[in-house]
Every structure is written in C-alpha cells, then in structure tokens.
Amino acid sequence: MADSPDLDIDRVAQLARIALTPEEKTAYAAQLGEVLKHVEQLKQVDVSNVEPTAHAFAVENVWADDVAEPGLPVEEALRNAPAQRQNMIVVPKVVE
Amino acid sequence: MSTDLAFSSLAQLSAQLAAGEVSSVQLTQAVIDQTTAVEARVQAFNSINPEDALAQAKASDARRAAGETLGPLDGIPVALKDVIAVKDQPLTASSKMLENFVSPYDATVTEKLKAAGAVLWGRANLDEFAMGSSTENSAFKATRNPYNLECVPGGSSGGSAAALAAGEAIATLGSDTGGSIRQPAALCNVVGLKPTYGLISRYGLAAFASSLDQIGPFTRTVEDAAMMLQVLAGHDRRDSTSFKTDIPNYRAALTEKQGPWKLGIPKEYFGEGLDPEVGAAIEKAIAFYRERGCEITEVSLPHTEYCLSVYYIIATAEASSNLARYDGIRYTHRSAEAKDVVDLYYKSRAEGFGPEVKRRIILGTYVLSSGYYDAYYLRAQKVRTLIRQDFLKAYESVDAILTPTSPTPAFKAGEKAANPLAMYLSDIYTIGVNLAGLPGISIPAGFSSAGLPIGLQLIGQPYREADLLAVAHAYDSAHDWNAQRPNL
Numbered sequence: 001m002a003d004s005p006d007l008d009i010d011r012v013a014q015l016a017r018i019a020l021t022p023e024e025k026t027a028y029a030a031q032l033g034e035v036l037k038h039v040e041q042l043k044q045v046d047v048s049n050v051e052p053t054a055h056a057f058a059v060e061n062v063w064a065d066d067v068a069e070p071g072l073p074v075e076e077a078l079r080n081a082p083a084q085r086q087n088m089i090v091v092p093k094v095v096e
Numbered sequence: 097m098s099t100d101l102a103f104s105s106l107a108q109l110s111a112q113l114a115a116g117e118v119s120s121v122q123l124t125q126a127v128i129d130q131t132t133a134v135e136a137r138v139q140a141f142n143s144i145n146p147e148d149a150l151a152q153a154k155a156s157d158a159r160r161a162a163g164e165t166l167g168p169l170d171g172i173p174v175a176l177k178d179v180i181a182v183k184d185q186p187l188t189a190s191s192k193m194l195e196n197f198v199s200p201y202d203a204t205v206t207e208k209l210k211a212a213g214a215v216l217w218g219r220a221n222l223d224e225f226a227m228g229s230s231t232e233n234s235a236f237k238a239t240r241n242p243y244n245l246e247c248v249p250g251g252s253s254g255g256s257a258a259a260l261a262a263g264e265a266i267a268t269l270g271s272d273t274g275g276s277i278r279q280p281a282a283l284c285n286v287v288g289l290k291p292t293y294g295l296i297s298r299y300g301l302a303a304f305a306s307s308l309d310q311i312g313p314f315t316r317t318v319e320d321a322a323m324m325l326q327v328l329a330g331h332d333r334r335d336s337t338s339f340k341t342d343i344p345n346y347r348a349a350l351t352e353k354q355g356p357w358k359l360g361i362p363k364e365y366f367g368e369g370l371d372p373e374v375g376a377a378i379e380k381a382i383a384f385y386r387e388r389g390c391e392i393t394e395v396s397l398p399h400t401e402y403c404l405s406v407y408y409i410i411a412t413a414e415a416s417s418n419l420a421r422y423d424g425i426r427y428t429h430r431s432a433e434a435k436d437v438v439d440l441y442y443k444s445r446a447e448g449f450g451p452e453v454k455r456r457i458i459l460g461t462y463v464l465s466s467g468y469y470d471a472y473y474l475r476a477q478k479v480r481t482l483i484r485q486d487f488l489k490a491y492e493s494v495d496a497i498l499t500p501t502s503p504t505p506a507f508k509a510g511e512k513a514a515n516p517l518a519m520y521l522s523d524i525y526t527i528g529v530n531l532a533g534l535p536g537i538s539i540p541a542g543f544s545s546a547g548l549p550i551g552l553q554l555i556g557q558p559y560r561e562a563d564l565l566a567v568a569h570a571y572d573s574a575h576d577w578n579a580q581r582p583n584l
Contacts, residue, residue: 007462016416016461017423017438018454019446031516032459038517039405039472045479052477053484055307055337056293056533057558062336076200082430091425092437 007032101126102263103581106320109266110168113160120160120171123266124153124215127173130263131218134584137245139237140259141218142178142188149173149217156213168323170213175265177256178219179226180311181300182206189302190234191224193448196428203300204332205269205311212327220268221255224450225419226276226304228252229522232513233452240509241284242582243548247506250280250522253314257284260314261582267324268314273304274407275501275526277312278538282501282551285540285578287568288314289321292559293533294339296325297332305414306337308407308530318539318572322346322565329561344562350573353566359385360395360494365525371504377542377550378500384571385498395490395497399483400528404520406483407527409463409476415453416460422448455516484532491557496567499525501538501551525553535561537568540577549577 009029013020020028071077074087083090101109101123112118128146135141156171176182179189181199183206188194202210209216223233231239231254239254241247242262249258253270257280260268270277272290281288289312296311303309313324325346332338361382366375386392424430424444431443449457463472490497502522512519529536534555541552552571556564 009458012458012462012465015465016457017420017441017445018449018457019442020454024451024454028455028458031455032462034517035408035459036462039409039476042402042405042409042472042475042479045399045402045475045482047475047478047482050478050481052474053481054477056484056531057339059337062333064333072200079200080197080428081426082424082428089425092434092440094437 007036099126099130099263102130104266105316106172106266106323107317109172110323113171114165120153120156120215121150123171124149124173124217127217127263127265134242134262135264137240137584138242138258138262138264139239140220140255140262140264141175142190142221142236142255143186143219144217149215152215156215159213166211166213167327169209169327172214172266173217174209174214175218175220175256175259175268176206176216177222177253177268177270179222179271179302180205180269182216186219187302188219188236189225190222190236191448191450191453192235193422193429194427195235201300204297204334205328206300208327218259218265220253220259223252223254224453225302225415226252226271226273227415227452227456229275229279229519230509230512231255231280232509233450235450238509241506242584243285244506244546246508247548248283248509250283250502250506252276254280256314257281257286257288260284260286260316262584267320269311270314271301271309271311272530273308273411274530275523277314278526278536278551278553279502279523281314281538282553283506283549285549285580286314286316287318287321287540287572288312288538289325290529290536291325291329291561292339292535294337295341295559295561296328297335297338299332299334303418305411306418307414308411310530316578318537318565318569319347319350321537322350325561339559341559346562346565349562349566350569353563355567355570356389356391357495357567358391358393358493359567360393360490360497362395362397362400362490362497362499364397364400365499369503369521369524370500373544374500374502374504374550378552381541381552381571382498384574388570393494395494397486397490397528399479399486402479403483403528403531404524406476406479406531408459408520409472410480410531412456412460413464413473414460416457416464419453419457480531483528487528487532487534487555496564497555499553499555501525501553505544505546505548505550529555534558535564537564539568539572540575542577543580
C-alpha cells in the first residue's frame with residue numbers, strides 16, 4: 001500500500017472525466033485524504049495466501065445460444081439520447 | 097376508515113380484497129388521499145401519477161369481478177425506488193443527470209409485479225444513484241423521517257421507507273448496496289429485507305456497485321416481506337449474476353419453521369459507537385428469543401473493523417466504472433457549453449452529478465488507477481474474502497446472527513452532511529452483509545426515549561431466506577411496534 005496516500009486530484013479528475021472547480025478540488029482532496037487515511041488500516045491485515053473475492057458467490061460466464069431475439073426498437077433505444085438524427089446519436093465532431 | 101386502509105398490512109388487505117370487503121380502487125384512493133395529506137412534509141416521492149394508479153386499480157377490480165385474480169398482490173399499491181425501470185415512466189436516480197430520462201423497458205422486478213397485478217404507484221426519492229445514508233443527497237428534495245420531520249429517514253432508499261411509514265404505499269421496493277434498505281427501514285419503523293445476492297434479478301436497476309447491489313422489499317410486517325419476496329425472487333437470464341435455486345413457499349415457512357434456533361451475537365457489533373438505547377432494545381430482543389428457547393451464543397466476526405474500508409474501496413471502484421456510461425452522449429443530460437467531444441464528457445458529468453457522486457467516482461477512480469490498484473482494490477478484495485469467511489465460520493455453530501441495524505436512531509437533517517466519514521459510519525452494521533452476499537432483514541424493535549424507531553437486524557445463511565424470515569417472524573408477530581403510527 002502507498003506509504004502516504006498522496007492524491008493528485010487533477011490527475012484523478014482527468015481519469016474520471018469530470019471537470020472540477022478549484023473549490024471542489026480543495027474540498028475533495030481533503031475529504032478523500034481522510035478516507036484514504038482511514039483505509040490505511042487494511043495494511044494491518046495479513047492477506048498472504050488469501051484469494052481475492054470479486055463476487056460473494058462464484059460467478060461463471062453465462063452463455064446464450066446464438067439465436068436472434070426481439071430487442072429494443074431503435075426509436076426506444078434512442079429515446080433518451082440528447083441529440084439524434086436518422087436513427088443515430090449526434091455527437092460533436094471527433095476527427096478534424 | 098380511509099386512513100386505516102393506508103396503514104394496513106399487505107396480508108390483511110390481500111384478504112380483504114379477496115373477500116370483496118374492499119376494492120383496489122378504494123384502497124388506492126386511500127393511499128392517494130394519505131399522500132395528498134402528508135407528502136408536502138415527508139417528501140418521499142420524486143413523482144406520482146394518481147390517474148395511472150387508479151386506472152391500474154380499476155383493471156384489478158375488473159379482473160377480480162371476472163374471477164381472474166393474479167394472486168395475493170393483485171390490487172395492492174406498491175411504490176418503487178426511483179432507480180428501478182418502469183416502461184414509459186421516469187427514472188431519475190434522484191440525479192440531474194437523468195432528470196428527463198424515461199425508461200424504454202421494464203425491470204424484471206417490475207414485470208413480476210405487473211404480472212402479479214400490483215398497482216405500481218410513485219417513484220420514491222433516494223440519495224443520488226443510491227449513494228448515501230440520509231436521502232439528503234438527492235438532486236431534487238430531502239426526504240424527512242415521518243416519526244420526526246427534523247430527522248432524516250436514512251438512506252439511500254429513504255423515500256421508499258418514509259413513504260411506507262407515512263401510509264403513502266402498502267409496500268415499496270428499494271435497493272441495498274451497503275445497508276440502503278435495512279438502515280432506512282430501521283430508522284422509519286418498517287421491515288426491510290435485503291435478500292441473498294443473486295436471488296432477485298438486478299435487470300433494470302440503475303447500477304451503483306454491481307457485486308453488492310440487491311433489490312428488496314419494504315413492508316409493514318415480516319409476513320408481508322415473505323409475500324413480496326415470493327413474487328420478486330427467481331432466476332433471470334437477463335442478469336448474469338442471477339442465481340438458480342428453488343424458490344420455497346416463504347409465507348408457509350413462517351409457521352412451518354418454529355425453531356428453536358441457535359442465534360449468534362457478534363461481540364464486535366456491540367462496542368463503541370452503539371447508542372445505549374439501541375443497545376437496550378436489542379438486549380430485550382435477545383431476551384425474547386432466549387425465553388422462546390433459542391440458544392444464544394456469542395460469535396466473533398474478527399474482520400468487522402475492516403468492513404467500512406473494504407466497502408468504500410470496492411463500492412466506489414465499481415461505481416466509478418458503472419457511472420462511466422453517463423457521458424453526455426446517450427443519457428439525457430448533455431452540457432450546452434462543450435467545445436469538443438472530450439470537453440462534452442467533462443462538462444456534462446460536472447453538471448449532471450452531485451457532490452457525493454463526484455466524491456465517490458473520484459475515490460473509485462483513484463483506487464483503480466495505475467500504481468494503486470494492488471495496494472487498494474486488490475487488497476480490499478482479499479480482505480473481503482476474510483470477512484465472508486468470518487460469517488461462514490459463524491454459521492457452523494449458529495442458524496442466524498442478531499445485531500442492531502444501525503448504531504443510532506435517526507439523526508437530524510444536516511448533522512452529518514459535511515462529514516462523509518461520520519455519515520459512512522451509520523452503515524457500520526449493515527455493510528458486512530453485502531460484502532459477504534448474505535440475506536439480512538431489519539425489523540422494528542422499539543423506540544428511543546425521543547420517540548425514534550429502533551431496528552433489529554437478523555442475518556441469515558445464503559439462499560435460506562425462508563429460515564431467516566421465520567426467525568424474524570417469531571419476534572415480529574409477537575410485537576406490535578408497527579401499530580405506533582407517526583404523528584403527522
């Protein structure tokens with residue numbers, strides 16, 4: 001575990017794709033610093049030879065037969081898109 | 097009469113409907129009237145649609161008149177937490193991000209309730225995206241506790257708990273990721289059941305932390321919880337973590353299984369931070385079971401002190417991943433200020449998410465980021481294994497585990513809003529159950545001297561809800577805490 005939780009709030013905000021105001025950065029850095037200090041206690045636990053648990057019960061891949069089934073109609077699937085045209089979602093230009 | 101209907105148990109109303117003593121329209125109207133009378137103070141719902149509810153009730157009465165009833169829930173008004181999809185109805189998750197979202201399909205639990213004839217009524221408020229313990233983190237309104245309007249109802253399913261406690265529904269659905277059904281149930285004097293992970297399909301539930309989330313019912317009695325679970329439980333191929341298991345007759349099990357049971361009391365749950373009045377109420381419940389011939393033994397869950405840390409790493413990590421989908425492209429909210437597509441992500445997410453959601457996405461992103469993954473996330477998953485093993489070891493010698501649900505009764509609104517860690521501590525007795533994937537139930541167990549409800553938590557073995565409900569029913573059917581209605 002990291003020696004002292006050093007939270008580069010700008011880097012994390014960038015990874016999370018959230019624009020934070022300077023006030024939010026200060027507040028979150030302080031609050032998260034406290035939470036990270038609290039979770040430092042996990043260092044005390046001996047986890048050698050312990051398998052990680054991703055799910056409480058063993059989860060296996062579920063396979064379905066490759067058979068077409070009715071799905072959401074296009075207009076329903078696009079119903080909540082903020083901008084659409086000709087059965088497609090409109091986004092800002094990605095490539096110049 | 098009308099108010100009495102709105103506060104009756106599901107079991108009783110189901111019998112009255114079957115006997116023709118009351119119609120679904122009368123019952124639904126009683127619930128609507130009660131909502132009209134109290135909702136301005138309780139603020140349990142994000143949206144309601146009385147005409148739609150009455151139309152469903154009318155259809156139910158017509159079915160019954162034609163002798164085609166759909167079962168014990170036919171005609172019963174049930175409200176859903178506003179994270180569960182109902183086709184053509186809003187689903188906001190109490191977030192600006194989904195303020196104008198309308199569900200294009202039904203969640204599996206919604207399909208099941210519709211097939212059972214329930215009258216789907218009201219979208220219950222919550223902490224935004226189910227992140228919180230007080231229902232103050234909603235983007236739209238802060239729900240209040242019907243037993244004291246200055247206090248919080250708990251969270252994140254606070255709207256579902258408060259609506260039921262205030263007579264604004266006969267049963268409600270919530271979701272529980274770290275205690276979000278059981279803690280508000282305890283604070284609002286109702287029954288809240290979080291089933292074993294995988295027993296109820298998560299299809300159509302807006303995801304928070306997928307390895308922990310579970311849908312469950314709020315009801316007035318344990319018998320009502322059994323009736324709801326009967327309809328909700330079962331394998332669903334649309335949820336890849338849904339579990340294949342036989343579904344017993346839960347209601348019949350309440351009387352078939354009489355005990356006496358071996359009950360474990362985890363010593364780690366009775367230490368520092370437990371309110372003395374809550375502790376005293378739980379001691380009385382322990383005495384009740386002892387008098388009934390149950391064997392009470394102390395058990396140890398030695399990794400309890402690590403639950404909160406493990407939970408806040410795993411839950412935020414999964415949340416940061418699940419909530420990546422809200423990017424301004426597909427789901428309603430899109431920033432009008434963006435200059436390119438990447439800027440669109442940044443600004444839409446900044447505008448759409450509230451402070452607690454941002455805080456958790458940031459923490460989750462951090463613990464998953466390169467250089468920290470092993471130290472935080474992987475280590476937390478390993479400690480999760482130890483937490484789960486603690487419970488399974490305890491079940492070698494006991495049938496169920498008995499604890500307080502919440503360390504304190506309801507706290508004042510605003511009291512913990514500025515301190516995330518203090519807020520997180522109100523889930524201290526409930527999160528281990530989610531980490532281990534176990535079933536847990538909170539049932540009313542008394543009141544504090546200030547008149548605030550206290551909840552008793554019983555924790556069962558995986559997929560043995562029938563046994564857990566029977567243990568809970570023994571206490572619940574011998575007490576009438578739920579007869580004490582809020583003074584609204």
